[in-house]
Every structure is written in structure tokens, then in C-alpha cells.
Amino acid sequence: MTFPFWMLIAVLAVAAFSIRVLGLLAGESIKSSRHSWMLDDLPGLIVVSLVASSLAGQPVGTWLAAGVAFFIAYVTNHVIWTMCAGVAAYAGLVWFGF
Template identity: 75%
Template sequence: MNFSFWMLIIVLAVAAFSIRVLGLFAGDTIRSSRFSWVLDDLPGLIVVALVASSLAGQSIGTWLAAAAALGVAYVTNHVIMTMCVGVAAYGVLVWIGL
């Protein structure tokens, strides 16, 4: 490996470390501000964003299975049951052709 590869590795390592350190400082700053409520809701918001982006462009069967999983999650608040019902609903909907 030549010098340019080593420099790239070092720059990327410093950038990755800097992002983590800046995240710690930003988190501490937000935690002590009036916007601290955002950090409490952040994990749920990230999950919703990931699910919404993965549903974009999917078939109606996928959306119906996601709606069934959402209903089970709302009623039971049980993660394993929500996953099982979502997968089962998707399997049934694919089997019937949706």
C-alpha cells in the first residue's frame, strides 16, 4: 500500500472518531437544553423513519401486513407478537396474491 492509501485510512479514521466525539458533545448540549424531550423520543422516531422508507414503493400486500403489525403493536405492546403477526400477515397476503 502506498502513501495515499494510508492517508485515506487515517483521514477516515479521524473523521469517524470526530463524528462520535461531536455527537457526544451535541448530545450533552441538547440534554441540558429545553429540547431534551427530543432525545427521549429519538429511538422511536428512528424506527418509524426506517420502516416508512422501507415501505416506500412496496405493494399493497406489504402495506396491509405493516398495518396489521401496527395494530398488534398498538393493542399488545409486545414486540415478538408484532413480528409474528406481521410476517404471518405478509405470508398470507402473498399466498392469496396481493
Template identity: 75%
Template sequence: MSFPFWMLIVVLAVAAFSIRVLGLFAGDTIRSSRFSWVLDELPGLIVVSLVASSLAGQSIGVWLAASAALVTAYFANHVILTMCVGVAAYGGLVWVGL
């Protein structure tokens, strides 16, 4: 491999390491500020944003299955049961033709 390839590898490695170190410093700064509640809610917010973006542009059947899963999650608070109800609802709606 030539010198430019090695330099690219080094620059990318330094950039990746720098992003992680800056994330640690930012997390410590946020943890000690009045906005520390954001870190507690962040995992749930990330999951909600991923689900919302994946539902955009889907058919009504997918939305109904997601609604069934949401209701199950709200009342049961059980991840496996929520997934099973969502998959079963989607399968049933596809079987019906919706």
C-alpha cells in the same frame, strides 16, 4: 503500501473519531437544553422513519400486513407477537394472491 494510502487511512480515522466526539458534545448540549425530550423520542422516530421509507412503493398486500402489525403493536405492546402477526398476515396475503 505507499504514503498516500497511509495518509488516507489516517484522515479517515481522524474524521471517524471527530464525528463521534462531536456527537458526544452535541448530545450533552441537547441533553442540558429545553430540547432534551428529542433524545427520549429519537429511537422510536428512527424506527418509524425506517419502516415508512421501506413501505414506500410497496404493494397493497405489504401495506395491509404492516397495518395488521401496527394494530397488534398498539393493542398488545409485544414485539415478538407484532412480528409474528405481520409475517403471518403477509404470508396469508401472498398465499391468497394479494
């Protein structure tokens, strides 16, 4: 490899390391602030935003399967049962032409 490739690798490595260090520093400063209570709900909010953006523009069958998965998650609070029910509902709806 030539020198420009090694420089690119070095710059990307420093950038990746810097992003991680800055994230740790920012996280520590947020944890010690008065806004730390917001971090408790952050993982759930991230999951909801990912699911909502994935469902945007999907057909009705996908929304129905997501509804079934949501219901199972609400009733059982069990991740494996929720995934199995969602996949089974989606497969059934695809099988029947939704």
C-alpha cells in the same frame, strides 16, 4: 500497501473518530438545554420514519401486513409477537397473490 493508502486510512479513521466525538459533545449540550424533552420521543420517531419510507411505493399486500403488525403491536406491546404476526401476514398475503 503504499503511502497514499495509509494516509487514506488515517484520514478516514480521524474523520470517524471526530464524528463520534462531535456527536457526544452535541448530545451533551442538547441534554442540558431546555429542548431536552424532545429527545424522549426521538427513538420512536426514527422508527416511524424508517417504516414509512420503507412502505413508500410498496404494493397493497405489504401495507396490509404492516397494518396487521401495527395492530398486534398496539394490542400486545410485544416486539416478538409483532414481528411474527407481520411476517405471517405478509407470507399469507403473498401466498394468496396480494
